[in-house]
Amino acid sequence: MARKTLLLTTALGLGxxxxxxxxxxxxxxxxxxxxxxxxxxxTRIVDDFNAGQSDWMVTLESFPQNSYNDxxxxxxxxxNLPCILDVDGPVMPNWAWSGYMQPLxxxxxxxxxxxxxxxxxxxxxxxxxxxxDAAVALYARQSDLDAWGLxxxxxxxxxxxxxxxxxxxxARADGRYEYALDLGMAWTGEWYxxxxxxxxxxxxGDIIDRETYTSADGVLNxxxxxxxxxxxxxxxxxxxxxxxxxxxxxxxxxxxxxKYAFAWNGNWAAVxxxxxxxxxxxxxxxxxxxxxxxxxGSWQFGVSATCETPEGANAFIAHALQDEYLAxxxxxxxxxxxxxxxxxxxxxxxxxxxxxxxxxxSAEQALxxxxxxxxxxxxxxxxxxxxxxxxxxxxxxxxxxxxxxIEADIERNQGYGxxx
Amino acid sequence: MASKLTTSNRAGWGFALPGFGLIAVFIVLPxxxxxxxxxxxxxxxxxxxxxxxxLDNYRSLLGLAVITLEPERDDAGQILRDxxxxxxxxxxxxxxxxxxxxxYRGMREWFRxxxxxxxxxxxxxxxxxxxxxxxxxxxxxxxxxxQAGLALCxxxxxxxxxxxxxxxxxxxxxxxVVSIVVVSLLWRFIYDGNDGLLNNLLSALSFxxxxxRDWLGDPSTALGSIMAMSIWQAVGFHMxxxxxxxxxxxxxxxxxxxxxxxxxxxxxxxxxxxxLRNTAVLILIVITMQCFAxxxxxxxxxxxxxxxxxxxxxxxxxxRGYGRQDISGGSAISVILFLIVLSISLVxxxxxxxx
Numbered sequence: 001m002a003r004k005t006l007l008l009t010t011a012l013g014l015g016x017x018x019x020x021x022x023x024x025x026x027x028x029x030x031x032x033x034x035x036x037x038x039x040x041x042x043t044r045i046v047d048d049f050n051a052g053q054s055d056w057m058v059t060l061e062s063f064p065q066n067s068y069n070d071x072x073x074x075x076x077x078x079x080n081l082p083c084i085l086d087v088d089g090p091v092m093p094n095w096a097w098s099g100y101m102q103p104l105x106x107x108x109x110x111x112x113x114x115x116x117x118x119x120x121x122x123x124x125x126x127x128x129x130x131x132x133d134a135a136v137a138l139y140a141r142q143s144d145l146d147a148w149g150l151x152x153x154x155x156x157x158x159x160x161x162x163x164x165x166x167x168x169x170x171a172r173a174d175g176r177y178e179y180a181l182d183l184g185m186a187w188t189g190e191w192y193x194x195x196x197x198x199x200x201x202x203x204x205g206d207i208i209d210r211e212t213y214t215s216a217d218g219v220l221n222x223x224x225x226x227x228x229x230x231x232x233x234x235x236x237x238x239x240x241x242x243x244x245x246x247x248x249x250x251x252x253x254x255x256x257x258x259k260y261a262f263a264w265n266g267n268w269a270a271v272x273x274x275x276x277x278x279x280x281x282x283x284x285x286x287x288x289x290x291x292x293x294x295x296x297g298s299w300q301f302g303v304s305a306t307c308e309t310p311e312g313a314n315a316f317i318a319h320a321l322q323d324e325y326l327a328x329x330x331x332x333x334x335x336x337x338x339x340x341x342x343x344x345x346x347x348x349x350x351x352x353x354x355x356x357x358x359x360x361x362s363a364e365q366a367l368x369x370x371x372x373x374x375x376x377x378x379x380x381x382x383x384x385x386x387x388x389x390x391x392x393x394x395x396x397x398x399x400x401x402x403x404x405x406i407e408a409d410i411e412r413n414q415g416y417g418x419x420x
Numbered sequence: 421m422a423s424k425l426t427t428s429n430r431a432g433w434g435f436a437l438p439g440f441g442l443i444a445v446f447i448v449l450p451x452x453x454x455x456x457x458x459x460x461x462x463x464x465x466x467x468x469x470x471x472x473x474x475l476d477n478y479r480s481l482l483g484l485a486v487i488t489l490e491p492e493r494d495d496a497g498q499i500l501r502d503x504x505x506x507x508x509x510x511x512x513x514x515x516x517x518x519x520x521x522x523x524y525r526g527m528r529e530w531f532r533x534x535x536x537x538x539x540x541x542x543x544x545x546x547x548x549x550x551x552x553x554x555x556x557x558x559x560x561x562x563x564x565x566x567q568a569g570l571a572l573c574x575x576x577x578x579x580x581x582x583x584x585x586x587x588x589x590x591x592x593x594x595x596x597v598v599s600i601v602v603v604s605l606l607w608r609f610i611y612d613g614n615d616g617l618l619n620n621l622l623s624a625l626s627f628x629x630x631x632x633r634d635w636l637g638d639p640s641t642a643l644g645s646i647m648a649m650s651i652w653q654a655v656g657f658h659m660x661x662x663x664x665x666x667x668x669x670x671x672x673x674x675x676x677x678x679x680x681x682x683x684x685x686x687x688x689x690x691x692x693x694x695x696l697r698n699t700a701v702l703i704l705i706v707i708t709m710q711c712f713a714x715x716x717x718x719x720x721x722x723x724x725x726x727x728x729x730x731x732x733x734x735x736x737x738x739x740r741g742y743g744r745q746d747i748s749g750g751s752a753i754s755v756i757l758f759l760i761v762l763s764i765s766l767v768x769x770x771x772x773x774x775x
Binding site for chain 1: 461463464465466467468511513526528529547609612613614634636637639723725726727728742743744745746
């Protein structure tokens, strides 16, 4: 028995060595460990690539999403990053600035027609490209909208703040729901800046001044931001939405179970909801005065700076950018494919598909989060400020403190490479 | 002493080497790194070179000042009041952001009190750190005595020759064996504001009179909830240490006390307690150190919120070092924590020294 195992191991080892001789190995890290469907698709892409040419051999390693960024930073500090990296859109500038990534060298024709949120530019160069984007919408029930006599908002004519608040009031007056609106406060982390900074932008504020990227004063604590903060605090103080201690299980299934009348949620949660709530409709973000916005930019592929075979890494990324794979990811886990061509091939985003609206949202309303290496820290400051305001902290003080924290961090990093 | 360690003791050193080596690499070395980093502007990841900044990190953590705010007055010199009749003061930020007071730059209000019409405001360079400092001390002050006392009671209860007493020992010790992360997750459900176990239980016991509370979502109960859960979780561990102490006390002493006609309290006071002296010192020091290291419960249950009411030093050190990529700031907090724990241990040693 033991001998048999030994023989088998030797055979496998030899087989591996033989193929490695023919093809140069390229490491790749991916954030989707634990998700079977996602793993199956990415493995398929890798296998197709490895079988389709004889120069390169991509080996895939998957990490759980929660610890992925830490793993990359640790890998970078220890000097053993793989060639191909998977990177969250807003984090990319931080890694590029830190010198962990190199610009992509793929043909421009390959990314023609890609949704703007799926292309990661830093310092004028393309560093990362995504096979999909994500979008956020206001989940609602058509029967409720009809019962409460609410106008169905459209991309061209979204709800105004008054209409939105009227809808929440109607939901609350109805009495069937525990809360009128589920914002997803249980999802700590990147969800806060991703999902809520668009509200701030729609009010006319922002996390950082995008003109210079070196200050936040007047942007995150200006009049527009104060108005946003007061509105935000009111949502919790008046009991429209569950606060930071929301049970994560309620966030995941509360809307589907009828606990919440409206939910502010991403397209990735839409497929289960379609099955649970028959008349669900996905409404575009309300316009709080400065135009409606939602966040853009999801996970993307890039090449590490230490990669010795960037040709191979670029070849793989070019290979992955096929409508067929974009569509596979979309069908598998409900993401928005990056191109109209791929969208047409999917079940959900094709014309007349149940999630088609999200493609329009991504194309029309999406605004990428501030493109700066300082975003990583600014996002955490923003998250803390929103949590504190929701819990009753003084709005002006909290936003002022956030501005100070963000500016202090920018200063400590000598402007993050932006010319002040 | 030195000769004993060096003469003909190669085997001894050889056996100690793996342990010493690991401790040196994973504890002693990082410890010196923390000292060094806290004097620089080291970032987690950055292309900028690391620079020596002296005590800047400590200054930006520990900076404190008191400023006096005069009430806002109108042209006639009358004090302005808002709709509720409260006196209106200028915003602290007009001072901390003003070029007239460069020494207060970047500071924030921590708390304030009023004397007459003027308000005195304590401003801190790092309000969150200050809150973490206070919370950590509060946690230690409550948990150390309560946990030690409770553990002693449990140890006395199970230090009896009864059939099946081992079952109780196992039950009390069980939470210690379960991972703190798992325990924290479970208690998050117990404390849940909507239909958590605790709310249901209290509501049933009070025949519905008790209205549900959001234990972890309310700044006034969050830290207390975590204290209660932490005491419950680790009490079994200290119970076992007490138990080992109890079992070293010679039975002849109890017999003698019995013959002398001592009652149960006198037996405890004059036989058991003196016999536990060394155990008590050990337990107090161990609990104090564990309390200062409070992290996992916070990370899983509240993330330092609501309103920073559950921030702690270790959580802040990790949050800064990794979350905000500020290794130097995290290191400075670690060094401060080290100094606090060291001085407390020294004081405890001195207070409980053998006379």
